[in-house]
Amino acid sequence: MDKITQKLMQKSESTKKDSLGRAISLAALSLIVIVVISIFTFVMSRGLSTFFHDGVHVKDFLLGSTWNPSVINPQTKQPYIGALPMILGSFIVTFLAAIVATPFAIGTSLFMTEIAQKRGAKIMQPIIELLVGIPSVVYGVIGLTVIVPFIRQIFGGSGFGILSGTIVLFVMILPTITSMTVDTLKSVPRHYRESALAIGATRWQMIYKVVLRAATPGILTAIVFGMARAFGEALAVQMVIGNAALMPHDLTSPASTLTSVLTMGIGNTVMGSLQNDVLWTLAMILLLMSLVFNLVVRAIGRKGELK
């Protein structure tokens, strides 16, 4: 055997380096997976101890309308741990913000991709990109200094409440939904548009019947992403919603969301106490909801593929 054949039969330097590099990069990837798994394990185990350790009924927690964990209800001998006000608060601000933001986002995206591509690219694109990156506390500051006083003037009361929360979230998720919708619209093949125009459709008919139809799954995905961001947003909402854990009965009186109660409460309770456990249960709901949003996005993606 000559030197070359011998070398061919041995592990080369390259092979050794490759095995090492592969192992290192796999370790890094595994670390991320471990983080995800531990987030779920720890938050879930703390969140579930409300039910298993403290003996709270799931029904009382999800459907009870009074939240005051440090006070014992004399009739049931249980603290007031009804989380419905916050759950409702979170869902209401999320849906309202998405409902308001969607037409604005679609209109702006259409402007950028179908009506005025040049101005869209020159003016709107940079604005939208910049605003996607604006920190949420800044949205909170604007809410606090502009929106809350404005609402107070028009509707009276404190100005804090679901309406203010909705407006802040609307402005916050608008750039997110818009930029994703723009991407979807851009991915609609050009010949779709050309063939629509070729058979005599007006631009609006082309947009409405061809472009928007083809882009529906993508637009829905964008909206769900916006909702996920709204649902999980903590500080901007907490700054304007009023932080009163009461059942929301109108849009302009103080209310609260899962995130706002968490932000306010977690530092003021003792780890392991029921007052603390119920907060972890709220965090668990947030966690599960972000899973749900993920599943919805996947379901939309799968349906879009079938078409």
Place this chain on the structure above:
Amino acid sequence: MNAKTADKIATGVIYAISGIVALILISMLAFILIRGVPHLSWHFLTSPARAFEAGGGIGIQLFNSFYLLILAMLISFPIALGAAIYLNEYAKKGRFTSIVRTAIEILSSLPSVVVGLFGFLIFVVQFGFGFSILSGAIALTIFNLPLLTRSIETSLAQIPNLQREAGSALGLSRWETVIHVILPAAVPSIVTGVVLSAGRVFGEAAALIYTAGQSAPALNFADWNPFNISSPLNPMRPAETLAVHIWKINSEGIMPDLNAVSAGASAVLIIVVLLFNFSARKIGAKLYKKLTSA
């Protein structure tokens, strides 16, 4: 209504909507900047905050923000890079890969407040790190990892397979090809991604409230020994960042010049984040030019 009228109306509505959106967004930026910039001064940017009297600054918070940012990037970049290399260069299509991708996607969509709470539970309480730079940096790392990983992966995927084949054909292993060929070629776009993610990390507050804490003890900027409690580098001290400070004073601040401090701090935060966003693409484009012409 005939099709032409409908077309005109729809076009009008779209124009109106975009006009309103542009107006809202521009006036928002203008509001923060116009209201905040007049309060900016060297004194404001460098002196410590005051809780009860006017004239406080944001010096310590600003330092904390950058320090945490750098630490978080130092921890998260190698991990994200490794993970991205594995996903783009080694992973085969299959169950394992799809589970991992799902996990990363879920992590990226988790509310940052949940990440903060997890950091509080594990690092602040269980590991006993307390409210500290260290806990905060780890929380920011978790917050940053999924998006940074995805952005690096995209950068790697943009490098054509021809380059990988070229490496293989020269007897280089996958790893050598990635490290010496693919990564250098992807540097411009990786840098863009890193700077963009730095902007996100800089503005994050919810993940920090219960990890890095909400207080900014006085620092001795002459003492750079990280083991001393008043040293700016001490990783075990609590560290309120600029974003957290803005939230904190707006929620429970009582200093008389609260509005001025809040406005100034918000302007600084936005300016820094905008600088990150602007420079991200500029730096990337510059590096790319250097790579292809030198």
Place this chain on the structure above:
Amino acid sequence: MVNNSDLKPVSEFITEDKPERYIHDMSTDKHEIAISTKDLQVYYGDNLALSEGDLAFERYKITSLIGASGSGKSTFLRSLNRMNDSVATVKGNIMYRGLDINKKAIDVYEMRRHIGMVFQRPNPFAKSIYNNITFALTQRGHYTKQELDEIVETSLKQAALWDQVKDELNKSALSLSGGQAQRLVIARALALKPDILLLDEPSSALDPISSAQVEDTLLELKNQYTIIIVTHNMQQAARISDYTAFFHMGKVIEYDLTRKIFTRPKVALTNDYISGNFG
């Protein structure tokens, strides 16, 4: 060699002088074989892309692999230095220096330093011209600056690029034209001093002038290298190669001296292909 006598279709009995396949027997002449294959089969998933690819390649000769798109010629070529490992299943033996290099025990990275490859599209690294050539060398061995300089000069001269780039070796290789880039890639492969050079349509992405330059380069190189080249261009095959193998539907149909293939092919299908009746 292949014996298809049991499976002869009816047509063969009518035209007895036209066999269905013909493989030139390299073992009878006193050829020095650089690399050979036996029972080679390549699967993409369940899809058999190449079968009956038994060939032996003579040392210091140029062999062309011709055939229509999808005939398996590129698949065959890429299997020779196991570039297909990650996408396909390759069965059979590839004999090189008395070793079956299609075995797990063989270090592919070491093997590819002896069996180099150049691709259809020029793929220089985003590095300087100089570093493109030295990079793979410095990864494995220690060279002085002087040694590297020499290697760069020699390999660029071999690839007929030296005169054009000698004053700008530190320029980015991405600034080269297509033809220059392809010759840089050839120089890069030569710098490793391989035994065998595999080329996958090396000039199909180039203009005629650059293409002619690459051909000249190959003719120069065959004194020191065994060259196997896949080409779509039959004139090119006729011009530069000593042997030609014609592939069709994943099989080698005819393998012979180039002048025989292009003047008197033994198989009817080969004749059809080289006279432009299909493909």
